[in-house]
Amino acid sequence: MDAPLEACPDSHPTRFDQRELHKLLCSLSDELCRPLASLRTGFDLMLGDGPADFTGDQKGHVATMRSLCDDLLRLTRSYLDYAEVIRGGRSPSLGTFSIRALVYEIDRSFGAAARAKGLDWRAEAVDGDVLVATDATRCQQIFAALVSNAIKFTPAGGRVHVEGKADADSWSLIVSDDGPGVPADQQGRIFEPFYRLNRDEHSSAEGNGLGLSIGLELANQLHGRILLDSDEGRGAVVRVVFPRTPPAPNSAAAGKTRADRP
CATH class of the missing domain: 3.30.565.10 (Histidine kinase-like ATPase, C-terminal domain)
Incomplete structure (x- = not known):
């Protein structure tokens, strides 16, 4: 019979490590989400009420940057999701x-x-x-x-x-x-x-x-x-x-x- 596979072999976080990781990820998410959200708003304004002389290529570049900003926001929010999961602060709602x-x-x-x-x-x-x-x-x-x-x-x-x-x-x-x-x-x-x-x-x-x-x-x-x-x-x-x-x-x-x- 095959031996069990450990999710984090020999290095599963202790409760202290989890608290530290939770603090780190929350801080990281907060520090990144705020400027990214501001950038996202700026890109929306540029595409909606930007200069009338924007070329099609320029609008395309701004749209690409907005899309990349969305990807980064999803990434940073996923860090926060993981931080909340490992904290385990909410009991299951059965x-x-x-x-x-x-x-x-x-x-x-x-x-x-x-x-x-x-x-x-x-x-x-x-x-x-x-x-x-x-x-x-x-x-x-x-x-x-x-x-x-x-x-x-x-x-x-x-x-x-x-x-x-x-x-x-x-x-x-x-x-x-x-x-x-x-x-x-x-x-x-x-x-x-x-x-x-x-x-x-x-x-x-x-x-x-x-x-x-x-x-x-x-x-x-x-x-x-x-x-x-x-x-x-x-x-x-x-x-x-x-x-x-x-x-x-x-x-x-x-x-x-x-x-x-x-």
């Missing part, structure tokens, strides 16, 4: 949802983009009528990280399938694709903060290396775990498993955050 409803939301959010890319997209709930207790907002953040990653790296003509199912004491969401897969020597690192796979053919793929880290932290907060089964060149199957009835939010803290290979 509600009762059907697996079908949770899968439908994934299909609504990602189906059109996957088909537009030319992917064989399918999202189905095998045990759709089963009701589970969870925080739907956190679930969707977890699923979004996994599904968007699969769509991003699977080339046109490939397959991305999402399946929701239930067992006696747990329920799971499985995201499978036939993309490039994850090399064995990197499977223990893809859930680390800021880590990105070194793939020349996908070097232009956008991302900041935080999506999977955020997903894993949130899964841990819901007493779930993420399992990865992948071979380089043969796609990947990622399964996130939750208890059907999780412990109360004020119960003993969950164990160390992990991503495992089944």
Whole structure:
């Protein structure tokens, strides 16, 4: 049996480290967001009420700068998102949802983009009528990280399938694709903060290396775990498993955050 893969092997942040990282990321986000927001406003004014003698090329350059500014704003805000997740200040808000409803939301959010890319997209709930207790907002953040990653790296003509199912004491969401897969020597690192796979053919793929880290932290907060089964060149199957009835939010803290290979 393969050994479990640790999300941050031998270096998982202590509570003190997390507090320091939270302060650093919040400060960084604040320092960057304010000037970027001002720049964004300036670009809007230039495009809306700028000089009448702006040429088409000049307007195009300003529009490009505005778009780059938006990208940087999204990046800095993602740092703040990660800071809030690792702080874990908000207890899960549990509600009762059907697996079908949770899968439908994934299909609504990602189906059109996957088909537009030319992917064989399918999202189905095998045990759709089963009701589970969870925080739907956190679930969707977890699923979004996994599904968007699969769509991003699977080339046109490939397959991305999402399946929701239930067992006696747990329920799971499985995201499978036939993309490039994850090399064995990197499977223990893809859930680390800021880590990105070194793939020349996908070097232009956008991302900041935080999506999977955020997903894993949130899964841990819901007493779930993420399992990865992948071979380089043969796609990947990622399964996130939750208890059907999780412990109360004020119960003993969950164990160390992990991503495992089944």
